[in-house]
Amino acid sequence: MNALRTHALDIAAFVWGVAEATLFFLVPDVLLSFIGLKRGVNAAARASAIAAVGASIGGVIMYLWATQNAEAAREAVLAVPAIGEAMAARAETAMAGNWFLATVLGPLSSTPFKLYAILAPAAGAPLPAFALASIAARAPRFLIVSVGAALIGRGLRRWLTDRQLPWVLIGAWLLFYAVFFALMPN
Numbered sequence: 001m002n003a004l005r006t007h008a009l010d011i012a013a014f015v016w017g018v019a020e021a022t023l024f025f026l027v028p029d030v031l032l033s034f035i036g037l038k039r040g041v042n043a044a045a046r047a048s049a050i051a052a053v054g055a056s057i058g059g060v061i062m063y064l065w066a067t068q069n070a071e072a073a074r075e076a077v078l079a080v081p082a083i084g085e086a087m088a089a090r091a092e093t094a095m096a097g098n099w100f101l102a103t104v105l106g107p108l109s110s111t112p113f114k115l116y117a118i119l120a121p122a123a124g125a126p127l128p129a130f131a132l133a134s135i136a137a138r139a140p141r142f143l144i145v146s147v148g149a150a151l152i153g154r155g156l157r158r159w160l161t162d163r164q165l166p167w168v169l170i171g172a173w174l175l176f177y178a179v180f181f182a183l184m185p186n
Contacts, residue, residue: 009035009043010050017051017138021058021113025081028055029145030173036150037169044146052139055113059134062117063127073118082184083112091115095123103133110184113137 013035016028028051036044066073077083091111094102103116103125113134120130153165160168 009039010047013047013051014054017054017056018058018061021055021117021134021138022061023076023080023114025112026177029142032142032146033149033169033173034166036146036148037153037165039150041147041150044150045143048139048142048146051142052135055138056131056134059113059117059120060127060131062114063120063125063130066118067121070118070122077112077114077118080112080114082181083115084184087111088115088119092119095119095125099123099125100129100133103130104137107137107141110180 009031013028013031016024016031020026020028032044032048032051035047062073062077074088078085078088091102091106094106095116099120102123103113103120106116107113116137117130117134125133149169156165156168
């Protein structure tokens, strides 16, 4: 039981990575930034790596679903908040050009990774290579957000207490998602 408690945030990061790569719509960065803020740089880096592996597994799940029923996978992904047909069409064009670059760089354009996962089979991406590209697509952003939160939190501790810092983080994420959902389709 003590081991579970010790690794609970890492387990949560893994599960959130899998969930968001499939059909969940809040990024693991929310939890990863909290881990960075509360536990520091090393814990943030570890949780980011674990979340990236989880995201890769979620991407494999979506890839396999698309190989079995591409239309159902596409419909499910298009039903996720903030994903629209125009976004899917842009991702499909990018995947047709160079699936690896599209997979790795696409999520930087605020196009959800799950779109690339369901488009990868039709783009000719081999599953093992796609799984590795998935980690490369997610790990850098996870690290930047979580380690950045750890470093920003360290600086803010001059002015804010440990009880106030999570509230600042919650406010930042609420503001982010309010803007995000206001600007995105669905």
